[in-house]
Amino acid sequence: MSSQTASSARVLEHPPREAIQLEAVLHALSDPMRLQIVRTLADLDEAVACSVVDLAVSKSTSTHHFRVLREAGVIHQCYQGTAKLSGLRRDDLDALFPGLLDSVLAGARSQQSRREPAG
Protein backbone atom coordinates (compact mmCIF):
# COMPACT_ATOMS: atom_id res chain seq x y z
CA MET A 1 0.00 0.00 0.00
CA SER A 2 1.20 3.47 0.89
CA SER A 3 0.08 5.14 -2.32
CA GLN A 4 2.32 8.09 -1.48
CA THR A 5 5.64 7.95 -3.28
CA ALA A 6 8.36 6.23 -1.35
CA SER A 7 10.65 9.23 -1.44
CA SER A 8 8.17 11.76 -0.10
CA ALA A 9 7.34 9.41 2.74
CA ARG A 10 10.85 9.90 4.03
CA VAL A 11 10.92 13.66 4.24
CA LEU A 12 11.62 14.96 7.73
CA GLU A 13 10.01 18.00 9.21
CA HIS A 14 12.21 20.85 10.32
CA PRO A 15 11.18 24.12 11.96
CA PRO A 16 11.79 27.12 9.69
CA ARG A 17 14.41 29.55 10.88
CA GLU A 18 11.86 32.00 12.28
CA ALA A 19 10.28 29.28 14.42
CA ILE A 20 13.47 28.29 16.23
CA GLN A 21 13.11 29.14 19.92
CA LEU A 22 16.04 30.02 22.15
CA GLU A 23 14.59 28.04 25.05
CA ALA A 24 14.22 24.94 22.89
CA VAL A 25 17.79 25.26 21.63
CA LEU A 26 19.14 25.65 25.16
CA HIS A 27 17.11 22.71 26.34
CA ALA A 28 18.32 20.59 23.45
CA LEU A 29 21.91 21.46 24.28
CA SER A 30 21.51 20.88 28.02
CA ASP A 31 21.58 17.09 27.71
CA PRO A 32 25.08 15.57 27.81
CA MET A 33 24.28 13.08 25.05
CA ARG A 34 22.93 15.74 22.76
CA LEU A 35 25.78 18.11 23.53
CA GLN A 36 28.16 15.34 22.52
CA ILE A 37 26.27 14.86 19.26
CA VAL A 38 26.48 18.58 18.52
CA ARG A 39 30.16 18.68 19.35
CA THR A 40 30.86 15.76 17.04
CA LEU A 41 28.89 17.33 14.20
CA ALA A 42 30.70 20.62 14.73
CA ASP A 43 34.08 18.90 14.61
CA LEU A 44 33.24 16.97 11.45
CA ASP A 45 31.77 20.06 9.82
CA GLU A 46 29.67 18.03 7.38
CA ALA A 47 26.49 15.97 7.40
CA VAL A 48 27.15 12.48 8.67
CA ALA A 49 25.13 9.38 9.47
CA CYS A 50 23.72 8.98 12.97
CA SER A 51 25.84 5.89 13.45
CA VAL A 52 29.01 7.94 13.06
CA VAL A 53 28.32 9.56 16.42
CA ASP A 54 29.13 6.87 18.91
CA LEU A 55 26.83 7.14 21.89
CA ALA A 56 26.73 4.93 24.98
CA VAL A 57 22.99 4.37 24.67
CA SER A 58 20.67 2.15 22.69
CA LYS A 59 19.78 2.94 19.12
CA SER A 60 16.26 3.96 19.99
CA THR A 61 17.53 6.43 22.58
CA SER A 62 19.98 7.77 20.04
CA THR A 63 17.16 8.28 17.54
CA HIS A 64 15.24 10.14 20.24
CA HIS A 65 18.10 12.58 20.86
CA PHE A 66 18.60 13.29 17.17
CA ARG A 67 14.90 13.97 16.89
CA VAL A 68 14.98 16.44 19.78
CA LEU A 69 17.88 18.26 18.19
CA ARG A 70 16.11 18.40 14.83
CA GLU A 71 12.80 19.59 16.26
CA ALA A 72 14.60 22.29 18.22
CA GLY A 73 16.21 23.48 14.99
CA VAL A 74 19.76 22.64 16.01
CA ILE A 75 20.42 20.09 13.28
CA HIS A 76 18.98 19.20 9.89
CA GLN A 77 18.51 15.65 8.74
CA CYS A 78 17.87 13.98 5.42
CA TYR A 79 17.72 10.42 4.21
CA GLN A 80 20.35 9.07 1.88
CA GLY A 81 19.91 5.41 1.17
CA THR A 82 19.70 3.48 4.42
CA ALA A 83 21.53 6.21 6.26
CA LYS A 84 20.14 9.42 7.71
CA LEU A 85 22.56 12.29 7.41
CA SER A 86 22.67 14.90 10.14
CA GLY A 87 24.38 18.24 10.17
CA LEU A 88 24.40 21.40 12.26
CA ARG A 89 22.16 24.29 11.19
CA ARG A 90 25.02 26.68 11.68
CA ASP A 91 23.73 29.39 9.36
CA ASP A 92 20.33 29.54 11.03
CA LEU A 93 21.68 29.41 14.57
CA ASP A 94 24.36 32.00 13.90
CA ALA A 95 21.78 34.29 12.30
CA LEU A 96 19.30 33.97 15.15
CA PHE A 97 21.64 33.77 18.12
CA PRO A 98 25.04 35.13 17.08
CA GLY A 99 27.91 33.60 19.02
CA LEU A 100 25.74 31.19 20.96
CA LEU A 101 26.81 27.98 19.26
CA ASP A 102 30.45 28.93 19.27
CA SER A 103 30.49 29.84 22.94
CA VAL A 104 28.69 26.61 23.85
CA LEU A 105 31.14 24.56 21.82
CA ALA A 106 34.12 26.41 23.24
CA GLY A 107 32.73 26.02 26.75
CA ALA A 108 32.20 22.32 26.24
CA ARG A 109 35.74 21.89 24.99
CA SER A 110 37.34 23.82 27.84
CA GLN A 111 35.18 22.01 30.36
CA GLN A 112 36.28 18.66 29.02
CA SER A 113 39.93 19.60 29.11
CA ARG A 114 39.41 20.76 32.67
CA ARG A 115 38.04 17.35 33.56
CA GLU A 116 40.65 15.40 31.59
CA PRO A 117 43.84 17.41 32.09
CA ALA A 118 46.10 14.95 30.25
CA GLY A 119 43.61 13.94 27.62
Place this chain on the structure above:
Amino acid sequence: MSSQTASSARVLEHPPREAIQLEAVLHALSDPMRLQIVRTLADLDEAVACSVVDLAVSKSTSTHHFRVLREAGVIHQCYQGTAKLSGLRRDDLDALFPGLLDSVLAGARSQQSRREPAG
Protein backbone atom coordinates in the same frame (compact mmCIF):
# COMPACT_ATOMS: atom_id res chain seq x y z
CA MET B 1 17.75 22.09 69.08
CA SER B 2 18.86 24.94 66.91
CA SER B 3 22.08 25.40 68.84
CA GLN B 4 23.65 26.67 65.62
CA THR B 5 24.01 30.41 65.43
CA ALA B 6 21.18 32.18 63.72
CA SER B 7 23.43 33.82 61.16
CA SER B 8 25.17 30.67 59.97
CA ALA B 9 21.82 29.02 59.56
CA ARG B 10 21.05 31.47 56.77
CA VAL B 11 24.10 30.90 54.62
CA LEU B 12 23.27 29.58 51.18
CA GLU B 13 25.35 27.01 49.36
CA HIS B 14 26.81 27.90 46.02
CA PRO B 15 28.89 25.73 43.71
CA PRO B 16 32.46 26.98 43.39
CA ARG B 17 33.48 28.25 39.99
CA GLU B 18 35.24 25.02 39.04
CA ALA B 19 32.13 22.98 39.80
CA ILE B 20 29.84 24.89 37.45
CA GLN B 21 28.72 22.57 34.65
CA LEU B 22 27.87 23.80 31.18
CA GLU B 23 24.96 21.36 30.91
CA ALA B 24 23.50 22.58 34.20
CA VAL B 25 23.81 26.21 33.11
CA LEU B 26 22.12 25.51 29.79
CA HIS B 27 19.38 23.57 31.51
CA ALA B 28 18.85 26.37 34.00
CA LEU B 29 18.56 28.88 31.17
CA SER B 30 16.23 26.70 29.09
CA ASP B 31 13.18 27.45 31.24
CA PRO B 32 11.24 30.57 30.20
CA MET B 33 10.71 31.66 33.81
CA ARG B 34 14.35 31.32 34.68
CA LEU B 35 15.46 33.00 31.47
CA GLN B 36 13.24 35.91 32.40
CA ILE B 37 14.83 36.07 35.84
CA VAL B 38 18.30 36.10 34.32
CA ARG B 39 17.33 38.77 31.82
CA THR B 40 15.95 40.97 34.57
CA LEU B 41 19.05 40.53 36.71
CA ALA B 42 21.26 41.33 33.71
CA ASP B 43 19.28 44.49 32.97
CA LEU B 44 19.43 45.69 36.57
CA ASP B 45 23.12 44.84 36.83
CA GLU B 46 23.01 44.60 40.63
CA ALA B 47 21.82 42.20 43.30
CA VAL B 48 18.12 42.62 43.93
CA ALA B 49 15.46 40.95 46.02
CA CYS B 50 13.56 38.00 44.59
CA SER B 51 10.37 40.00 44.79
CA VAL B 52 11.74 42.57 42.37
CA VAL B 53 11.48 40.03 39.57
CA ASP B 54 7.82 39.84 38.83
CA LEU B 55 6.88 36.31 37.84
CA ALA B 56 3.47 34.95 36.96
CA VAL B 57 3.78 32.05 39.38
CA SER B 58 3.34 31.46 43.08
CA LYS B 59 6.01 32.41 45.60
CA SER B 60 7.00 28.81 46.20
CA THR B 61 7.52 28.20 42.50
CA SER B 62 9.53 31.39 42.28
CA THR B 63 11.74 30.21 45.14
CA HIS B 64 12.21 26.94 43.29
CA HIS B 65 13.45 28.66 40.11
CA PHE B 66 15.86 30.88 42.02
CA ARG B 67 17.21 27.81 43.73
CA VAL B 68 17.77 26.02 40.41
CA LEU B 69 19.64 29.04 39.08
CA ARG B 70 21.78 29.25 42.21
CA GLU B 71 22.60 25.54 42.28
CA ALA B 72 23.56 25.68 38.61
CA GLY B 73 25.96 28.53 39.42
CA VAL B 74 24.14 31.12 37.34
CA ILE B 75 23.27 33.45 40.22
CA HIS B 76 24.51 34.10 43.73
CA GLN B 77 22.19 34.81 46.62
CA CYS B 78 22.63 36.21 50.09
CA TYR B 79 20.29 37.23 52.84
CA GLN B 80 19.94 40.85 53.79
CA GLY B 81 17.31 41.39 56.43
CA THR B 82 14.05 39.87 55.34
CA ALA B 83 15.08 40.04 51.72
CA LYS B 84 17.24 37.65 49.75
CA LEU B 85 19.38 39.41 47.22
CA SER B 86 20.13 37.71 43.92
CA GLY B 87 22.63 38.67 41.28
CA LEU B 88 24.24 37.14 38.21
CA ARG B 89 27.59 35.39 38.59
CA ARG B 90 28.88 37.24 35.56
CA ASP B 91 32.55 36.93 36.42
CA ASP B 92 32.39 33.18 36.90
CA LEU B 93 30.26 32.52 33.85
CA ASP B 94 32.34 34.76 31.61
CA ALA B 95 35.51 33.08 32.83
CA LEU B 96 34.22 29.57 32.31
CA PHE B 97 32.15 30.07 29.16
CA PRO B 98 33.24 33.28 27.45
CA GLY B 99 30.50 34.94 25.47
CA LEU B 100 27.84 32.44 26.46
CA LEU B 101 25.81 34.66 28.75
CA ASP B 102 25.99 37.61 26.40
CA SER B 103 24.88 35.62 23.39
CA VAL B 104 22.00 34.09 25.33
CA LEU B 105 20.88 37.50 26.56
CA ALA B 106 21.23 39.03 23.11
CA GLY B 107 19.35 36.11 21.58
CA ALA B 108 16.56 36.45 24.12
CA ARG B 109 16.25 40.16 23.39
CA SER B 110 16.16 39.77 19.63
CA GLN B 111 13.72 36.88 19.92
CA GLN B 112 11.38 38.99 22.00
CA SER B 113 11.53 41.90 19.60
CA ARG B 114 10.79 39.45 16.80
CA ARG B 115 7.67 38.34 18.64
CA GLU B 116 6.61 41.85 19.66
CA PRO B 117 7.52 43.99 16.65
CA ALA B 118 6.01 47.19 18.00
CA GLY B 119 6.75 46.36 21.61
Place this chain on the structure above:
DNA sequence: GAGCTAGTACGGTAGGCATCGTAGTACGGC
Protein backbone atom coordinates in the same frame (compact mmCIF):
# COMPACT_ATOMS: atom_id res chain seq x y z
C1' DG C 1 5.92 40.99 72.25
C1' DA C 2 2.55 41.86 68.13
C1' DG C 3 2.17 42.26 63.64
C1' DC C 4 4.07 42.73 59.12
C1' DT C 5 6.99 41.32 55.13
C1' DA C 6 9.96 38.15 52.59
C1' DG C 7 11.12 33.98 51.74
C1' DT C 8 11.40 28.54 52.96
C1' DA C 9 10.08 23.79 53.70
C1' DC C 10 7.05 20.26 52.80
C1' DG C 11 3.79 17.35 50.59
C1' DG C 12 1.19 16.45 46.60
C1' DT C 13 0.08 16.26 41.61
C1' DA C 14 0.54 16.12 36.84
C1' DG C 15 3.26 16.00 33.03
C1' DG C 16 7.66 15.51 30.68
C1' DC C 17 11.60 12.89 29.41
C1' DA C 18 15.70 9.64 29.16
C1' DT C 19 16.00 5.08 28.80
C1' DC C 20 15.07 0.46 27.21
C1' DG C 21 13.47 -3.64 24.31
C1' DT C 22 10.86 -5.37 20.60
C1' DA C 23 8.82 -5.24 16.32
C1' DG C 24 8.73 -3.04 12.00
C1' DT C 25 10.11 -0.28 7.62
C1' DA C 26 13.28 1.41 3.93
C1' DC C 27 17.13 0.64 1.17
C1' DG C 28 21.10 -1.71 -1.05
C1' DG C 29 23.61 -5.94 -2.32
C1' DC C 30 23.65 -10.71 -3.65
Place this chain on the structure above:
DNA sequence: GCCGTACTACGATGCCTACCGTACTAGCTC
Protein backbone atom coordinates in the same frame (compact mmCIF):
# COMPACT_ATOMS: atom_id res chain seq x y z
C1' DG D 1 13.40 -12.58 -3.76
C1' DC D 2 16.23 -12.68 0.48
C1' DC D 3 19.13 -10.86 3.82
C1' DG D 4 21.72 -7.45 6.27
C1' DT D 5 22.09 -2.65 7.67
C1' DA D 6 20.24 1.61 9.35
C1' DC D 7 16.95 3.70 11.44
C1' DT D 8 11.91 4.23 13.36
C1' DA D 9 7.64 3.52 16.01
C1' DC D 10 5.59 1.98 20.02
C1' DG D 11 4.82 0.91 24.73
C1' DA D 12 6.67 0.63 29.37
C1' DT D 13 9.22 2.37 33.28
C1' DG D 14 11.18 5.26 36.51
C1' DC D 15 13.00 9.65 37.52
C1' DC D 16 12.81 14.58 37.37
C1' DT D 17 10.46 18.92 37.59
C1' DA D 18 7.09 22.80 37.32
C1' DC D 19 3.46 23.97 39.79
C1' DC D 20 0.45 24.68 43.74
C1' DG D 21 -1.19 25.56 48.74
C1' DT D 22 -0.29 25.54 53.54
C1' DA D 23 2.35 26.05 57.42
C1' DC D 24 6.54 27.87 59.02
C1' DT D 25 10.89 30.88 60.12
C1' DA D 26 13.75 35.22 60.08
C1' DG D 27 14.03 39.85 60.51
C1' DC D 28 12.03 44.61 60.80
C1' DT D 29 9.07 48.09 63.02
C1' DC D 30 6.28 49.75 66.51
